[in-house]
Amino acid sequence: MGILKSAADTVYVFRFIRMLVLDWKDWDAYKNGIIDDKGKRLKGKSADDSWTPFIRLCANIKRLLEKIPGGSTKLGSFASALYLIKEKYNLSDKQLKTICEKCNLDTLDFLNENSQWFVLEDKQLSPGVYRINNAKILNNTFEELCNYKDQIRVLDDSYPIGDVFGVDVYETVHVKTNQKIYITINEIYK
Numbered sequence: 001m002g003i004l005k006s007a008a009d010t011v012y013v014f015r016f017i018r019m020l021v022l023d024w025k026d027w028d029a030y031k032n033g034i035i036d037d038k039g040k041r042l043k044g045k046s047a048d049d050s051w052t053p054f055i056r057l058c059a060n061i062k063r064l065l066e067k068i069p070g071g072s073t074k075l076g077s078f079a080s081a082l083y084l085i086k087e088k089y090n091l092s093d094k095q096l097k098t099i100c101e102k103c104n105l106d107t108l109d110f111l112n113e114n115s116q117w118f119v120l121e122d123k124q125l126s127p128g129v130y131r132i133n134n135a136k137i138l139n140n141t142f143e144e145l146c147n148y149k150d151q152i153r154v155l156d157d158s159y160p161i162g163d164v165f166g167v168d169v170y171e172t173v174h175v176k177t178n179q180k181i182y183i184t185i186n187e188i189y190k
Contacts, residue, residue, distance in 0.1 A: 010089050012054070014099050017081065019058035029055060039063050081137065083162055083169040083182050096164070118154075118185060125158040125170050130188040136174075136181045151175040152183065 019027070028050035029035045036042055039059045041051075086096050118126045129151050136146045146152070152172045160168035161182075169182050 010085070010099070013085055014102075015054075016058055017085075019055070020062050027055075027059075029059070035059065081182075082164045084137065086164065087162070093165070118188065118190075123160050123168060125154050125172075125185075127154050127156045127158060128190075129153050129175065130172075130190060132183065133187055133189055136183070136187075146174040146176065146179075146181055152181065152188065 024037050024039050032050045034045045034051045131149050154172050161171050162169050167184050172183050174181050
């Protein structure tokens, strides 16, 4: 049962991420007239298979994320979230790419357009305290969020711990909770 549960969890994680990055107009619930172009449920419309409890949860979280500055983009932290999943389930890049393709996620969206402003030689991230420009999930709990503008600390000798489709991922420390989080270069500012 452990393997089946793990596989089901992985599928739901990717379905969840896919729902967060889809434009509202691409949701089946929008196409069926259940929600509007901002994800709000239209009154008088009966629910169908396109408006399950899971889909409602995704819609509620997507609407919350859109209230965060930068949250209405295709999730600036998408690469670091994928790395977290990749590490948790020991997925190879090939497996991750296959799953993304099955979820209709284009891996070209991950092209590295990061600023190299805080990068030193050999891809080392400059040590110091930065602010995060979008909400993040903490590595150890997958639940608690570090919020927009929270401080993170980059320790000495901070090199990429991995990458997702060519985007380097770094491990940093959330100052408020002292918990580790994954970031990419485009998620921080001074």
